[in-house]
Structures are given as C-alpha cells and as structure tokens.
Amino acid sequence: MIALEHITIELGGRTVLRDLSLGIGKGELVAICGPNGAGKSTLLRALAGLLPGTPARDPRRVGYLPQGARSAWGITVEQVAMLGRIPHRDSAAAPVHKALEQCGIAHLRTARVDRISGGEARRAMLARVFATEPDVFLLDEPTADLDPAAAHAIMSLLRRTAEAGATILVVLHALDLALRYAHRVLVLRDGRIAADLPAHDALPAAAAAFGLPFGIDPEPRLLPPASTE
Amino acid sequence: MKDSTQSRRARGAIILSLCLCVSALNLLPARAAERVVSLNLCTDQMLVLLAPEKVAALTPLARDPALSFVAREAARLPTVRASAEAVLRLQPDLVLAEPYGAQTTLALLREEGLRVLTVPEPRDFAAIRAETRELAAALGVSQRGNALIRAMDAELAALPHPRESRSALVWEPRGFTAGPGTLMDAVLRAAGLINASGGRRTGLEALLRHPPDLLVVSAAPEYPSLASEMLDHPAIADIPRRAIPPALMLCAGPFTADAAALLAR
Amino acid sequence: MKAALVAVLALFAASLLIGDGTFALPDGLILWQIRLPRALLAVLVGGGLGLSGAVLQGALRNPLADPGLLGITGTAGLGAVIAFYWGLAQHFAPALPAGGLLGAGVGAVLLLAFAGRAPSGPSLILAGVAVSAIAAALLALALTLAPNPFALAEITFWLMGGLADRSLLHVALAAPPILMGAAILLRLGPGLDALSLGEDTAASLGVPVARTLHLAAAGTALAVGAGAAVAGAIGFIGLVVPHLLRPWLGERPAALLPAAPLVGAALLLAADILVRIAPLVLPLSAAPPVGVLTALLGAPFVIIVARRAAP
Numbered sequence: 194m195i196a197l198e199h200i201t202i203e204l205g206g207r208t209v210l211r212d213l214s215l216g217i218g219k220g221e222l223v224a225i226c227g228p229n230g231a232g233k234s235t236l237l238r239a240l241a242g243l244l245p246g247t248p249a250r251d252p253r254r255v256g257y258l259p260q261g262a263r264s265a266w267g268i269t270v271e272q273v274a275m276l277g278r279i280p281h282r283d284s285a286a287a288p289v290h291k292a293l294e295q296c297g298i299a300h301l302r303t304a305r306v307d308r309i310s311g312g313e314a315r316r317a318m319l320a321r322v323f324a325t326e327p328d329v330f331l332l333d334e335p336t337a338d339l340d341p342a343a344a345h346a347i348m349s350l351l352r353r354t355a356e357a358g359a360t361i362l363v364v365l366h367a368l369d370l371a372l373r374y375a376h377r378v379l380v381l382r383d384g385r386i387a388a389d390l391p392a393h394d395a396l397p398a399a400a401a402a403f404g405l406p407f408g409i410d411p412e413p414r415l416l417p418p419a420s421t422e
Numbered sequence: 423m424k425d426s427t428q429s430r431r432a433r434g435a436i437i438l439s440l441c442l443c444v445s446a447l448n449l450l451p452a453r454a455a456e457r458v459v460s461l462n463l464c465t466d467q468m469l470v471l472l473a474p475e476k477v478a479a480l481t482p483l484a485r486d487p488a489l490s491f492v493a494r495e496a497a498r499l500p501t502v503r504a505s506a507e508a509v510l511r512l513q514p515d516l517v518l519a520e521p522y523g524a525q526t527t528l529a530l531l532r533e534e535g536l537r538v539l540t541v542p543e544p545r546d547f548a549a550i551r552a553e554t555r556e557l558a559a560a561l562g563v564s565q566r567g568n569a570l571i572r573a574m575d576a577e578l579a580a581l582p583h584p585r586e587s588r589s590a591l592v593w594e595p596r597g598f599t600a601g602p603g604t605l606m607d608a609v610l611r612a613a614g615l616i617n618a619s620g621g622r623r624t625g626l627e628a629l630l631r632h633p634p635d636l637l638v639v640s641a642a643p644e645y646p647s648l649a650s651e652m653l654d655h656p657a658i659a660d661i662p663r664r665a666i667p668p669a670l671m672l673c674a675g676p677f678t679a680d681a682a683a684l685l686a687r
Numbered sequence: 688m689k690a691a692l693v694a695v696l697a698l699f700a701a702s703l704l705i706g707d708g709t710f711a712l713p714d715g716l717i718l719w720q721i722r723l724p725r726a727l728l729a730v731l732v733g734g735g736l737g738l739s740g741a742v743l744q745g746a747l748r749n750p751l752a753d754p755g756l757l758g759i760t761g762t763a764g765l766g767a768v769i770a771f772y773w774g775l776a777q778h779f780a781p782a783l784p785a786g787g788l789l790g791a792g793v794g795a796v797l798l799l800a801f802a803g804r805a806p807s808g809p810s811l812i813l814a815g816v817a818v819s820a821i822a823a824a825l826l827a828l829a830l831t832l833a834p835n836p837f838a839l840a841e842i843t844f845w846l847m848g849g850l851a852d853r854s855l856l857h858v859a860l861a862a863p864p865i866l867m868g869a870a871i872l873l874r875l876g877p878g879l880d881a882l883s884l885g886e887d888t889a890a891s892l893g894v895p896v897a898r899t900l901h902l903a904a905a906g907t908a909l910a911v912g913a914g915a916a917v918a919g920a921i922g923f924i925g926l927v928v929p930h931l932l933r934p935w936l937g938e939r940p941a942a943l944l945p946a947a948p949l950v951g952a953a954l955l956l957a958a959d960i961l962v963r964i965a966p967l968v969l970p971l972s973a974a975p976p977v978g979v980l981t982a983l984l985g986a987p988f989v990i991i992v993a994r995r996a997a998p
Contacts, residue, residue, distance in 0.1 A: 241891050252893030265748035265883045266938035279881050280893045305938075321884070325892075489836065595837075596973070623973060626852055627717050645835035646777050648844055652852045657720035 194218050195255070195329045195360055200239050200247060202232075202384075209235045211384040217362055217377075219328075222355035224371035224392070225364045226399055227381035233364045234260055236381065237331050240362065252280035256327035260334045260364075262318045264306050270317040271302040277324030292323035295350055297343070311338040319347065330354070330361040336370060348374040368399055454562020455516035455537075460484075461504045461527065464543060464673035465518035467492050468554070471570060471675065473561045474499065478514045488642050491669045491677045506530040516560065544674040546608035547578065554676060574676040581686045583614050588635035590615040590685070595649025597623040605674050606638070606681075613685035626657060633661050638685065641665030691949035695730065698956035702726040705960055725850050727858045729959050730952040732850075732918045735865045735910035737951015738944065740925020741932070742872045745879030745940030746903040750930070750992050751812050753985075754911045755922030758818030759794040763908075763915035764845045765826045766790020770916070772833035784860045787916025788908060794818060795904035847978030848919035850959050857917040868909025869948060871902055876941030879903075883940060921978045923985020924951050930988065954981070 196216035202209050209232045217223050225233050235244070241257040242250040256277070264273060274289045293299040296316045306314050315338045322330060330351070336344035344367070352374045355361045365371045371378050371392065378395035380388040380402045388398035457478040460466045466484035469477060470492040479502035487493040502508045504524045509517065509531060517538045519528055532538050539560055544550045551571050558567025590610050592600035600606035601621025610617045618634040629637075639653050653663075670681040703722045736754060743752040754760050770776050770786025801814035826845055830838045878899035881889035890896050914921075928950045929943050936942045958980040966974055 238887065243887055243890050250891075252891060255891070257888065257891035259885060259887045262884055262888060265885075266940065268883065268937065268939050272937070272939055273884070276880055276884060276892070279877055318884070483836070486836075626721050630714075630717050630721075642835075644774075645837070646771055646774055647835050647837055648841045649837065655720070655852060655854050656856075657716055657854070 195240060195250075195331075195362070197236075197240060197247070202235055202239055202244055202246070204235065209384055210239060213239075213384070213386060215379065215386065215389070217360050219358055219360055220355055221377060222352050222361045222363070222375050223377045223379060224375035225362065225379045225381055226366070226368060226371055227387070227402055231381040231402075232384045233381050234333050237333050237362065237364055241331050250329075253325065254327050255329045255331065256322035256325045257331045258318055258322050258333060258335060260337070263314070267305040267307040269303050270298055270306055270309070270313075270320070273306050273317045274302075274320040274324045277321040280325055288326050289320075289324045292320040295323055296320040297346060312340060312343055315339060316343070316347070328359060330359060330363075332362070333364045334366065335363060336365065336367065344370060368396075371399075372396060455514075455560060457512070457514045458516045458518060458561065459502065459509050459512055459514040460518040461509070461524050462518065462520045463490060464520060464675070465541060465557075466490065466496065467673055467675055467677075468541075468557050469518060469561075470495050470499065471677075472554075472558050472566055473563050476561060478512045479509070487669070488645065488667075489669055489672060491673075491675070493669070506534075510534060510536075518557070543605075545603060545605050547574075547612065547678070550574070550674050550676065550678060553674070570676040574679045577679040577683060578612055581613060581682060584686070587614070587616050589618040590636040590638055591618045591624070591629070591634035592638040593624065593629065593653070594640065595647070595652060597625045597629075599624050605678065606671065609678060609682045609685065610638070612679070612682040615685060626652070626655060629661075630657060633658075635662065636685075637661045637663040639663055639665050640668045640671050642668050688946050688949070691946050691953060694953045695949050695956065698953055698960065699726050699730065702729065702956050702960055705963055720854065721852075724853050724855045724858050725959065726956065728850050728853055728861065728914075728918055729955045731858070731862055731865045732914035732921065733924055733952040733955025734948035735868060735914050735951070736921065736924040737928035737954070738869055738872050738948040739907040739910045740927075740951070741929045741940070741943045741947035742875055742879065742903050743907060743925065744929050745943075746875070746882060746900055747811060748883060748885075749811055751926065751989065752815075753923065753926030754791075754907055755920065756812065756819065756926060756989075757794070757798050757815035758822055759791050759798065759907060759911055760915045760920040760922060761819045761822030761826070762794030762797075763787045763791035763912040764920045765822050765829060766793070766912070767916035768826055768829050768833075768845055772830070772835055772838050774834075780856065781860060784864055784913035784916045787914075788864055788912035790822075791908035791912030791915065792905075794822065795908045799900060799904050843976055844919045846920055847976035848921035848981075849976045849978075850918055850955075851974065853917060861913040861917045864909045864913035868906045868911070868913075871906035872910060873944055875899060875903055875906070876944050879940035879944075919976070919978065921955065921981055923981045923988070924954050926992075927985050927988050928954065930992065954984075958984075 194217070198214050200210055200213050213236065225236065227233055238244050239247045241255060242248055271289065271293065274292050275284060277292065278284055278289065293302055296319050298313055298316045298320060301309055301313060306317050315335065319335055322332070336347055339347065348370050351361050351363065372395060375392045378390055378392050378399060379386055380395070380399050382402045387402050388395065390398055456476055458469055458473070458476045459479045460469045461481060463481055463483045466480040467490060469480065470484065474495060477499045479500045480496055481504065482501045484490045484496035485493055485501065490496060502512065504527050506527045515537060517531055517536055519538060519540050521540050521542055528538050541553050541557065544553050554567045554571055558564045592606040592610065599619035599621070601619045602617060607617050615636065642650060664685055666681050666684055670677060703718060703726055739754050740752070743754065743757065744750055766786040766789045767783060770782045775786070776783040797818050798815065801811060823846060827842060830842050878894045881892050881894040882896070882899065886896050928947050931950060932943045932946055936946065958977050962974045962977050962980055965971055
C-alpha cells in the first residue's frame with residue numbers, strides 16, 4: 194500500500210507534477226501510461242521518496258528500478274542481484290537465488306553484466322529488486338529492451354506477484370501490456386492524472402491521452418501469452 | 423716688450439711636442455667610471471665595498487641581509503632589475519656582471535655601446551686579490567682596492583694554525599659538496615682544515631658512513647626550505663657542525679676571509 | 688590478498704636493505720633514522736593513495752578517477768607549500784600536514800562541486816585536469832613569491848614527489864591523518880557497491896548518497912593530503928591500483944578496498960627502490976624523483992583505460 198497526497202514537483206523551472214494525489218492498495222498491479230514528458234518517471238521517483246518534499250520510504254519495503262539502469266562495473270549478474278539485500282544488511286542467499294529464478298536469468302548468474310544482452314541485463318536489474326523482497330515495487334519501464342516473449346513473461350510474473358499481495362506500480366509505454374496485465378491504468382498527462390480506470394475500460398482514455406483517434410481498434414487484439422508463462 | 427719670434431716658436435714647439443708625446447704615449451688613462459650599474463649580487467658587493475658613491479644601481483638582492491655582506495649599505499642605494507631598458511635609462515658608463523646569467527641583457531647593452539665588464543667568480547684568495555685589483559682600477563679607486571686586500575691578508579695571516587689537522591666537509595642542499603678547486607676549498611685550507619670532499623655528491627647515508635670531523639653548512643634560519651630541513655635530520659645531529667652565513671659563501675670577495683676566520687675558531 | 692601482504696613485507700625489507708644504492712649492510716643509525724622512515728612513508732603514502740583511488744573510482748563511477756588526476760594532490764601540495772615556506776611549519780610542525788589537509792580538502796570540495804552536476808566521465812576528468820593545472824600554477828607562483836629565494840629550486844620535489852632524507856618526524860606527522868582517512872574510506876564498501884547502479888538506485892536502497900560522497904571526499908583528503916605534505920605530489924598510484932586488482936578480485940568496488948592499500952604500498956616501495964638503483968645502471972648523477980617512475984607507469988595506463996572505455 195503506497196500513497197501520495199497533493200504532491201507538486203518542479204524541476205528545472207518546469208512544473209512536472211501538479212497537485213497530484215493517488216493511492217495504490219495491496220494486491221494491485223497498476224500501469225502508468227502517458228505521452229513523453231507527462232511526468233511518469235518523476236511520479237515514480239516521488240513515490241519512492243527520492244525528491245525533496247516527498248515522504249521517505251523504508252528501503253526494505255519499497256523496491257525502485259529507474260529507467261535505463263546500468264551498472265558502472267562489470268560485476269556478475271549474481272552480484273547485481275545481491276545488491277538488493279543491502280537494505281536488509283544481510284547476504285541471504287535464498288532470496289537472491291529465488292529472484293534470479295523468477296526473472297529467468299539464473300542460468301547467467303556468473304556472467305558479467307556488461308557482457309550480456311540488454312534484455313538480459315534488464316532482467317538482472319529486476320532481479321535486484323526482487324531480491325529485496327519488498328512489499329511495494331516501483332518499476333520504470335521494466336520491459337524496455339525485452340523481446341515480446343520476455344516482456345510478457347515479466348508482466349505475467351508481476352501480475353502473479355501482485356496477486357500474492359504486493360503493491361506494484363509500473364511505467365509502461367506499451368499499451369498492450371498495460372491493458373493485458375494491469376488491474377488498473379493511470380493515464381498521466383501534463384503532470385496530472387487524466388484518467389484512473391480499470392484496465393479493461395482504459396483504452397479510450399489512454400488513446401485520447403495520446404491523441405490517437407478513438408476507434409482505431411475498439412477491441413484490443415493482443416498477442417497470445419508466451420508459452421514460457 | 424719685444425717678443426722675439428724665436429721664443430714664440432720655441433713655446434709653440436714645446437707645446438706641440440708635449441701634445442704629441444701625450445697622445446703617442448696615451449698617457450691619459452681611460453676615464454674612470456663615474457656611474458656604475460651592477461647586475462649581479464657578487465659584483466654588487468664588490469662595487470659597494472670599493473666605490474659606493476659611484477653606484478647608479480645594484481640588484482635588489484644586495485639589500486637582503488641573508489644573502490649580501492653589504493646589505494646595510496645597499497639599503498640606501500638605488501636598485502634595478504636586470505632589464506636592458508631599465509639599465510639604459512640610468513645612462514651608466516660601466517656595467518658590471520658575471521660571465522653567466524643575464525646574457526641577453528648584456529648583449530643588448532654591448533650593442534648599445536655600453537662598456538660591460540664581466541669578472542669571473544674567483545675560486546681562491548689569489549683570484550680574489552686579482553679581481554679586487556681589476557675592479558678597483560676600472561672604478562679608479564686603486565688605493566681603496568689595495569687597502570681591502572691588505573686587510574684581508576692581515577686577517578688571513580692572523581688565523582691560528584691548529585695543532586691537529588681536522589677534516590671538514592662543506593655540505594650543501596641535495597648533497598652537493600665543495601670539492602678541490604672551489605672557493606670553499608680555499609677557505610677550508612686557509613682555516614687549517616683538510617677538505618674531505620672529492621667533489622662528488624654525498625647523500626645522508628654516505629655522510630654517516632664517513633663522517634668528517636666538522637660539517638660546514640650554510641645557515642639561513644629565517645628561511646625554511648627542504649634543503650635546510652635535511653641539515654636538521656636527526657641522524658646527523660651528532661656530527662659537529664659550523665654554520666656560515668650564506669652571505670659569506672655565495673660570493674667571493676675580501677670578506678671571504680671572515681669565513682675562514684669563523685672556521686678556524 | 689595474502690599475496691599482496693607478502694609482497695609488501697618483502698619490498699619493505701628490500702627497501703631497508705637498499706639505501707642509497709650501495710648494498711652494504713646498514714648500521715643501526717642509518718637503518719633506524721634514514722631507511723626506516725623512508726620505507727614507512729612509502730607504505731603509508733602509497734597505501735593512502737591506493738585506497739583513495741579505489742574509493743574515488745567507486746564513488747564517481749569512473750575508472751579514470753585518481754587523486755592526482757583530479758587535482759587533489761596538487762591542491763594538497765599547494766597548501767603544504769604555503770605552510771612550509773611561510774614559516775608556519777617551523778614554529779608548529781603539524782602545520783605542515785595541516786596545510787596539506789586543507790589544500791586537499793579544497794580540492795575535494797571543488798571535485799564534488801563538479802561531480803554533482805556532471806557525473807559523466809569525460810567532464811569529470813576535464814574538471815580534474817583544470818583543478819590540477821591551476822594547483823600546479825599556483826604552487827609555482829607560491830614558490831616564486833616565497834620569502835626564501837631558493838624555494839623555486841625545490842619545485843621538482845613538490846610536483847614530482849620524493850621520499851629521500853625524510854625522518855621519523857615526518858612519519859609521525861603523516862601517519863595519524865593517513866590512518867584516520869583509511870579508517871573512514873575502508874567503511875564505505877557497501878555504499879560504493881550500491882552507487883555502482885546509480886545514485887537513484889543507491890538512494891532507494893537506503894544508502895545516504897550525499898553522506899557517502901562527502902565521506903569519500905573527506906577520507907581522501909585525509910589519506911592523501913598529509914602524504915603530499917611530506918612526500919610531495921606522487922601521482923597515478925590511485926589510478927593504477929584498482930585496475931591491477933580487478934582482474935583478480937572482480938569489479939565490485941567493495942571487494943577492492945581491503946587489498947588496495949597493500950598494493951599501493953607495494954607499488955610505491957617498488958618505485959622507491961627502483962629510483963635508488965637507477966643511478967647504478969643508468970648515467971644519472973642522482974636518483975630521480977619517485978613521481979617520475981609512477982608517471983612513466985601510470986600514463987600508459989590512462990591511455991589503455993581510456994581506449995577501452997571509448998566505444
């Protein structure tokens with residue numbers, strides 16, 4: 194469960210978020226969509242407590258994955274995942290192992306993270322969040338760089354994790370993934386929440402936010418789920 | 423009242439032959455310099471000792487009591503930095519310098535027709551006497567030059583001759599030593615000491631392995647430097663030492679005998 | 688790790704035996720008063736440089752970070768020169784390392800001011816080069832203006848370092864700040880590991896990012912400032928040490944911290960031994976400053992690393 198009340202964020206002279214309030218409960222997988230510059234990444238950072246004026250969060254309970262996260266050093270996938278235990282100040286192997294399995298990169302545990310593909314590295318970063326075993330996941334574009342099979346596998350994992358009791362907020366560009374897997378879709382536009390709807394009702398509002406003519410495809414035709422689900 | 427033509431002719435002939443003699447024999451000496459600029463600490467000091475009234479300018483170093491034997495007198499005398507333009511403006515008729523340093527400035531001055539006298543740095547007392555005489559002559563004060571030399575020789579002669587011979591090493595920053603043929607070598611010998619240096623650099627360890635009976639160092643306590651720090655190293659604290667003011671070691675002159683006197687005590 | 692310890696001890700012993708190029712067994716006075724301070728300083732200064740290099744590279748996420756390249760040893764030297772030649776250290780000996788510490792502190796503050804705004808590699812190094820150049824120029828100016836007319840002749844010591852003719856007093860002056868700095872730096876491991884994923888991630892993991900960076904700067908200033916005050920500016924050890932360790936220990940910043948001071952000490956001991964042997968095999972009139980050797984080793988390193996980093 195995570196919430197923000199009446200948050201206004203200004204960065205570089207520009208008002209990025211305007212008097213924004215939202216709450217997400219346990220067991221919810223919420224997708225945040227919107228055009229570029231709408232403030233999606235800023236919203237996530239505000240929720241994570243990384244911006245001045247936002248409430249601080251317990252790092253053992255909140256896991257945050259920034260957009261385009263990279264490792265500066267050629268450490269192994271396993272070492273990346275182990276960094277997720279820093280808030281707990283332990284080096285428990287079991288959560289790390291489980292996280293690597295869940296994200297589908299256990300077979301690369303000893304590979305250097307700068308020598309694997311972009312998608313594999315992304316999954317290593319995600320495994321780091323899972324290794325913390327947080328109650329709240331704040332993920333910025335976790336499926337970027339992933340091929341459709343892997344993207345669906347990750348979204349499916351996130352859905353299952355939410356249904357097991359976690360609170361998950363995901364910034365997504367891919368509307369099809371949002372509509373298919375999320376419980377709720379938040380459409381962000383110009384720093385405000387333009388729409389907050391159950392996923393199956395969200396397409397018209399999302400399309401409107403993007404300026405797409407409604408009616409292009411009233412029935413979303415989604416790809417079949419990957420066989421690795 | 424009759425001026426005989428003969429006596430007039432005789433007068434004229436005498437005057438004419440006198441002039442001829444004088445010009446033939448060049449009896450008129452080169453005019454002694456009246457306005458002198460010195461561009462070097464060592465010639466500064468000689469100039470102040472010999473003819474302070476003829477000083478047009480000295481170098482600023484001459485006023486530094488840590489470096490110059492004549493600092494007090496030089497404080498009242500004008501100074502100039504060694505630039506050709508500044509020197510020319512003073513309109514000197516003689517410029518004193520050493521063979522090294524400020525070469526471009528000296529070349530320019532010579533081109534402008536100034537008389538530049540370079541004196542090589544003396545390395546022993548005989549050379550000090552020769553240099554003093556040469557400079558005194560150029561300045562037209564030969565008597566004063568001879569007086570300085572006599573005083574120096576008297577001081578040297580009065581130095582006690584030690585019964586046992588002691589070895590001494592002149593030790594400079596970075597381990598340089600004064601070997602045979604240097605000025606300090608002459609000073610050591612005048613003080614009755616044996617120079618322990620062969621002319622090579624001597625580090626701290628070598629100094630400890632073959633310590634001299636007396637370590638001669640240059641003293642400049644008001645100016646800290648890495649070099650003087652080395653002299654305070656605890657390892658060599660037990661070697662007897664005598665510190666000589668750098669004013670006496672930097673330049674040679676009649677005052678160099680004072681250095682020998684300091685060591686002979 | 689063990690290999691590094693053995694290497695340090697072996698080199699330490701060798702340093703005690705070598706002295707000024709003669710291989711005679713030293714007597715007690717030479718051993719204690721001349722060779723021991725020299726070897727101890729090599730261990731302390733080299734260790735401080737190695738450790739601060741490893742921490743700076745982790746904190747700034749930049750494989751070219753080095754207290755010398757980033758101008759910190761330069762500003763330290765400037766502070767030390769001012770304390771020394773204006774007589775402050777004559778009246779109060781600890782003024783010398785204090786000057787070095789203050790100077791290093793200024794350099795670290797400048798560095799952080801740049802790093803906060805432009806964490807990208809090239810701009811950080813450029814900022815460091817600028818600070819380094821300004822520090823060297825001001826150092827030369829300070830020596831020119833110093834009351835001692837011979838000061839400028841000593842500039843090679845301040846710019847290229849030297850361990851010769853140091854005494855146990857210098858060891859006593861430098862050791863406390865260096866050890867304090869090392870104590871601070873050694874505890875930054877977990878923070879540096881978290882920082883390798885970026886400042887946002889590190890903050891979200893509960894790591895106090897600003898405090899970690901400040902402690903890295905303070906620890907570096909302590910570990911490097913006092914060393915530069917008694918041994919001049921010795922460069923490139925902080926740069927090279929982490930790169931030598933990564934093939935063996937992996938690239939995780941925290942993993943490098945325990946071994947970094949040992950390898951730094953070993954490198955400086957080895958360099959100091961080599962400069963003393965050099966006049967025996969080359970036509971040199973005296974031992975070159977030790978910074979010459981570390982620069983000859985380190986400069987090619989910079990080129991290699993920069994090439995690897997460029998796509």
